[in-house]
Amino acid sequence: MGDNVDGDDGDMDFEFRGTEWLPWTGSPKPDYLLALGQFLVTFNKIENIVSDLIVLVLTGLDREDRIKDAIKKQLGQRLEVLDWLLLHRPDVPPMPMKQMKELSDQRASLAHGHFEPNPFTGEYKIVGKGERYEWSPDAIAPLTKEAERLFDEFYQVKMHLFYEVVGAVEARKREQQE
Secondary structure: OOOEEEOOOOOOEEEOEOEOOOHHHOOOOHHHHHHHHHHHHHHHHHHHHHHHHHHHHHHHOOOHHHHHHHHOOOHHHHHHHHHHHHOOOOOOOOOOHHHHHHHHHHHHHHHHOEEEEOOOOOOEEEEEOOEEEEEOHHHHHHHHHHHHHHHHHHHHHHHHHHHHHHHHHHHHHHHHHO
C-alpha cells in the first residue's frame, strides 16, 4: 500500500498508490479513476450486447440487410430498435429498457461532463448541460452494480435467442442447398 499523509489537523488524508496524487493539479484520485473505469467498462459490455441482440433478432427474422443500419445508431436509438424488434418475440421476457435508459443518462453525465475537482476531498462535480452532479467512488459503485445486473438480464435473453437463431439459420442453409 502507499504512504498515508496526514496533516497536523487530521483533515487531509490522502493515500498515494504508486503515483503521487497532488490534489491541486485537478487529476482524479486513483480510487475515483478505478470506480469510474469499472463502471464504464461494465456499461460498454451492455452497449455491445444490445447490438448482439439486434443482430440475433434480425438474423432470426431473415433480415440481415437491416443489421448495419440498426447497430450503427446511438445506444438510446438501439434500445428503441431492440424494444420494437422484441415485440415480435412474445417468448422473450420484458426487458428493463426504462432502467437501461436511466443508467445510460447517468453514464453520459459521467463520461461527457467536465470534471471540477474538490482538492480537499477528492470528490468531483461533473458539469454538463448546465447541471452539476457530485460523484465520489462510493456514489459510482452502485451504478456499476446496476450495470452488472442489467448486463446479466440482457445476457440471459441473448442466450435464449442464440440457439434458436443458430437453428433457424442452419435450417435456411439446408433449404437453400436442396
